[in-house]
Amino acid sequence: MIANKYLIQGFFKNTLLHIFLLTVTISCLFPIFWMVRSSLMSNATIFVDQSLLPHEWNWHNYAVAWTKGNFGVYFFNSLIYTVSVVMGIVIISSLAAFAFSRLKFPGKDALFYMFIAAMMIPLPGSFVPLFVLMNKLHLVNTRFGYILCMINVGLSLSILLLKTFFDKMPSDLEDAARIDGCSRIQIWWHMALPLAAPALAVVVIYNSLNVWNEYILATLLLSDNNLMPLQRGLMVFNGAYQVDYPVLMAGLTMTAIPIVAVYLFMQKHIIKGLSSGAIVG
Amino acid sequence: MRRLVSWMFCAVLAGMALGCAQAKKTANEIEVWHWMTDRQDSLQALAERYEQQTGIKVKIALFAPSDSYTQKVIAAAQANVLPDIYGILDKKSIVASFIKAGYVADLTEAFKADNGAWEKRLFAKAINNNRFVEGNVDKVKPGIYGVPLDVSNIQMVYNRALLKRAGIMKPPATFDDFIADAQALRRVGIPPFVTGFGEMWIVDCFASNYAFNIMGEAKVMATFRGEVPYTDPDWIAVFALFKKLADKGVFMEGIVTKGNKYAEQDFALERAAFSFDGSWCVNIYKTMNPGLDYGVLPLPPVSSNFPMRMWDGAGSSLVVNDLSPNKDKAVAFLKWLTAAEQQTYLAEKTNNLPANRDAHRAFTDVLGGFSKVMENTTHPNIWPLNEDPLVVEAFDKGIQAIMIGDETPQQVAGEVQSVKVRQMGRAARP
Incomplete structure (x- = not known):
């Protein structure tokens, strides 16, 4: 019974800790993901397309950035x-x-x-x-x-x-x-x-x-x-x-x-x- | 580890050796510093064209963002290494301090030469932004100290497709038409009007346009001098316009806290049918939504007593370094740069309104709409006097309070007048 109590406590502690760590990880990685995602969009779609992944992948932006910049x-x-x-x-x-x-x-x-x-x-x-x-x-x-x-x-x-x-x-x-x-x-x-x-x-x-x-x-x-x-x-x-x-x-x-x-x-x-x-x- | 340190030490020495030589400027070379990212390529192309024509090399150096550019100009002024041509991105009093320090050449003679040929081909408003008049508060010798490259003005833009969806076939001609159109748009669920009323200068610009229309410039200036109170019925009529616009549902939700950048996004993405924006918006809308079908018109007047005056933006101006050994060459280059051919090229490439009148003839549609009112624009910089900043702040904040329904036009008029009286009292103290 006591062992069960500790197991349940441990499970909840671990779950909470992992949820916290997951939240921190997502908040750190999301801006980077958004940067890469936005880099593959076009000017016409960047403000309209709210999907996580662009419908059309615009690799051309990298070539433009490299040459124009x-x-x-x-x-x-x-x-x-x-x-x-x-x-x-x-x-x-x-x-x-x-x-x-x-x-x-x-x-x-x-x-x-x-x-x-x-x-x-x-x-x-x-x-x-x-x-x-x-x-x-x-x-x-x-x-x-x-x-x-x-x-x-x-x-x-x-x-x-x-x-x-x-x-x-x-x-x-x-x-x-x-x-x-x-x-x-x-x-x-x-x-x-x-x-x-x-x-x-x-x-x-x-x-x-x-x-x-x-x-x-x-x-x-x-x-x-x-x-x-x-x-x-x-x-x-x-x-x-x-x-x-x-x-x-x-x-x-x-x-x-x-x-x-x-x-x-x-x-x-x-x-x-x-x-x-x-x-x- | 130590091997790595040794390698890196060699790298330091190599890096330093690569970069010890300071570039030397020749007598046939002039240097231009600017902050205009969108104009860099066109200016560079023009510089190359100028070198082909005259043999004088023009080095165009871009420093952005504008904050960094300003820091660089201030530091270079203190070290006395300003380039031949540069721009001062600050208020007129700072420009005055540069002039007094001897870093800005007086170009009046160049403008007046050949019977004023150079002056005549540029918009007077644009030149006046660079002019210090007799008896100016900064105590600068009267004259023209800068060359305007382009101009801008602020008007209303409308989305043709959204108006059509609400059954509106032509843009509003009067203020009442505008209210009626806004209500028609509301009925089909389209937010009628968006602008950056979160930024004080836009509130000020919108309100002073109507103040000029309702009471005329002379009465506005008389108010600034303290001869007419803000509680005058004409001023209350100006404040009441905002209440009417708010009550009739003209404003897009959140307009009072919206920055102009976001308002521009809303209009470009067809989230609102009307906007109040500067001519620079042509570039922004083109980037965000190339297919946007829109037109431009002055704010619809509320009265026929006085003409509607639009604010022109100060535009971008360049000055010549008075200490430069290449001063004459710099002036010659600026004269060439503001000639019709070069100005048309700049306008075509950058969608900015050129400072040269003749270059405006080619414009059609939206840029043409902005272009044709240039002679009828105004700006606080060229008014004979300006209102006290604290009064302006009370005025703009009061209008924001009216828009969100916190205060009535009469309350705001009273508050602004009390700030005005207080400030006049302070100014009168010995």
Whole structure:
């Protein structure tokens, strides 16, 4: 009787939990499904046809999005920006975080809090000074200038994440490495970086998403179309008065695919990175 | 892992190396910054045509959405790197600050040259939107500071098929006809009228059209000066129009909270028979429902005492950077761009109303309907004075309250007048 009671309770708990999880899953996936579905419709049917699947599948929208949006050039640019910025952030933030965590130098805390405080400044608030600075450095409308700015945008959070990770790294490991003859930079390279792989995965995916989807700073700093990132291509379909929804959705679908692939590829590390930190080494 | 890091490090270096060179502009090149996504291809094509004709390269750079564009222009102004030609998407006081900072060239002389040939070929209303008159509040030297590329105006559009279904063979000529048509539409279950009354400017535009028709421009301006109260019978007649429209079931359900984008969707998808919309709607309806059979007409007048005046949209204008070394070339390009041939091309490709009068002759049907009233349009930007913003807000919100039946025209008139008195009192204080 008691066993039955527990079985029934367990069944209800499980059912409720699964209904909840199912609801969350549907609410997350439905917009993506709707985006793909809309990308296959035509302008004439998108506002009228309320069915889940389009009656006519309009693959032509993808070809239009690719050619009219000039996606080939923008894909290449976004790829360069994402790889360069993410790598720059990984190198600089891991070095900085390691220094903040392991080295003793005057003004260490003040400098660290300055980095963290930078997170509080919203990006649009720094547009004008950033543009003026880049102009003085003759880096406006150059890939290098945009990459530098984007590295700067991603540094604060990445340093915070990695410093938290390095703080929990046992000092015995560092001592052992030093006994084996490692210099500080070798400790960072041979010991700290490999151990920080899960945290680095979080840094990589977070910043990849950020750079891949960035457009506002690119608009500000770049003028040449050939230097613009992928999001610029999407703007072609988003006019002041009218929006070409099916082609825009096709463009959005194509834009989302690489970043979803990166996320799926790294999700194991991300979950580990977010949940670990207590046990290092 | 470390190998991956090493590879990525090389990638950073390669990425940076690929992008260190800043593009240099030649003396025979002018740069245009704009925000008009729908006009990019046509402008680009015209720029190429201009290069073939003159040898001057015109670089057309699109920055959208308009918010990002505005940020870029402000930042570029502060860094003193504005292009030769650009647009300022802001109110006149901001344009004035750009002029005072020396970033906008005074084009009056260019417009007046050759006996005013350039000025004459463009709509005066469109030029006036770029003009600072003698004694302007912004204290800018009087002159013309911008070149209008296109114009727009706001009128009523009607769906021919839906009217026919209700047995209506021709669009309404008077306000009473409009009410009668709306009731006929209701009888066959068709919502008569939709527009974006959730947006204050549309309420303001619709109401001021009728205010001009009922009492004339002079009395409207006298009200702004505080010489005529909002409790005057003519103003109450304006407010009462909204009550009549609401009582007779003219409005589509939810009209008071509807944004214009959604109202445009409703009309395009034949969910309502009439709408009040700008000439830009031609493009929108074409995209959403290419087969839509519709026409355009001015709002049906309620009185024959004064003509019905339609608001024209400010259109899109470009300015010339006064600090540009290529200023003359920039002015020459804009002069060429606003010539009839180029303007006709732009209109054909983009369905926008051109700023050049001669380019309007080719229009037929809907765009022609918008085009033919251009000489009879008006806009708050070109009025000799404007109402206090708080009074305008009370006016528009009051009309919304009338439409949902919360207040009577007399109540709203009283409330608006009390805000007016308060604001005039504040303005009079030393």
